[in-house]
């Protein structure tokens with residue numbers, strides 16, 4: 001394959017969360033015209049591509065991951081013509097565009113599900129989903145013991161007594177991927193968007209499409225978003241062998257299009273060798289490395305996960321896809337503001353322990369500078385380039401995440417990382433839109449994070465990202481080879497191409513690596529020119 005069609009191997013891809021990026025019409029919910037109008041800011045930042053979370057027609061019970069029609073645009077976000085205009089503008093700016101594909105489940109408002117409910121048990125319409133009779137007297141018990149990822153049982157009973165499977169919200173019935181019509185439909189959906197010019201797809205719950213044939217019981221948590229740790233035997237709903245043939249088939253579809261169209265797997269799978277199976281040469285191109293995201297702020301565990309990920313992906317000829325934040329996890333500027341090694345939080349509320357914001361930002365900057373020096377590709381989540389923290393004091397009455405409701409209000413959920421982002425400190429909704437409206441409240445402290453307060457300001461997080469992205473490109477870091485260097489305890493140092501990267505996790509300042517000049521540093525060096533605690537430096 002020629003080089004240009006391999007653009008994704010070292011690309012930096014920026015996740016746009018359409019609800020919260022830019023609101024053109026002022027209704028408080030972001031939209032496609034808003035995104036189109038702000039794409040040049042992403043060009044200025046220096047990323048290669050954008051991935052947009054779903055903007056399809058949807059009742060929005062899971063913020064659009066409950067898709068009612070895969071070939072259209074929700075009126076809240078605009079029209080199909082707006083999507084075309086957004087893709088055209090991105091391409092004019094030399095940005096690739098990835099859209100989200102949600103194949104594990106539809107919305108219960110999808111025409112297929114309405115047809116399934118209207119049809120009888122055993123019908124063709126029901127066979128597109130996973131309907132079963134219940135257990136126990138009268139079939140009153142769910143068909144098996146599975147739990148929904150968002151809490152509560154994974155089965156819902158319909159009036160004629162059958163049950164359907166929903167690994168997520170009750171409004172997100174799981175599709176039956178053994179059904180040829182389901183397969184044909186998604187191939188057609190792929191072509192629909194490829195024909196409109198998109199450069200690829202982020203595949204939602206990529207490890208979940210195939211379930212164990214016998215739907216055997218499972219008594220452990222369905223921990224897709226709750227961390228990767230799975231106790232006990234391999235879970236019967238995730239990472240089943242037959243899932244791979246679906247992606248091989250999709251790959252053959254994508255390969256008939258020019259320009260390097262890609263698939264990126266959202267697959268919460270470990271160890272790294274299992275995840276790498278999704279990016280074998282005839283399958284997907286990228287798979288988010290969530291194990292890296294989940295690793296505590298500590299030299300040895302990070303070294304181990306970096307080493308293992310690179311080795312596992314190398315073995316199948318793929319590059320590694322690094323990520324620190326997205327719309328499902330506590331933002332890393334906040335996550336890293338808690339004591340090292342604490343269990344991952346599922347949302348934070350006003351009565352929860354609050355993070356050390358300054359420490360979190362300091363570590364987040366160091367973490368990002370480390371990530372952007374690693375070989376492979378990297379994903380950024382909107383707002384992280386501003387150093388944006390999680391909204392950790394959002395009043396509960398605003399919460400919309402189904403996890404908050406289905407967990408019986410025990411998991412605060414993901415709303416705190418989804419708040420509309422600040423562009424202009426002194427404008428209504430901080431420039432998110434033309435009015436004060438914002439579908440989730442923006443904290444009063446966010447003016448200081450606004451882009452216009454950071455652009456051109458030396459030392460700001462925005463300028464740090466811009467510098468790192470420029471240097472990464474100029475020095476070819478994404479496609480260089482990494483070799484580890486000797487370093488004191490709790491210090492991680494590696495060489496990547498001609499650049500030396502050092503992160504100091506220890507309590508004391510350490511000497512700069514010898515030779516070369518400091519290219520960029522996540523915080524100033526100390527008065528003696530040493531690298532302080534929680535700082536990453538690039539020397540070259």
Ligand code: NOJ
Nearest residue numbers: 062065168204205327328
């Ligand atoms: C993963 C998505 O990123 C998340 O936001 C969503 O709730 C689940 N998949 C279900 O679609």
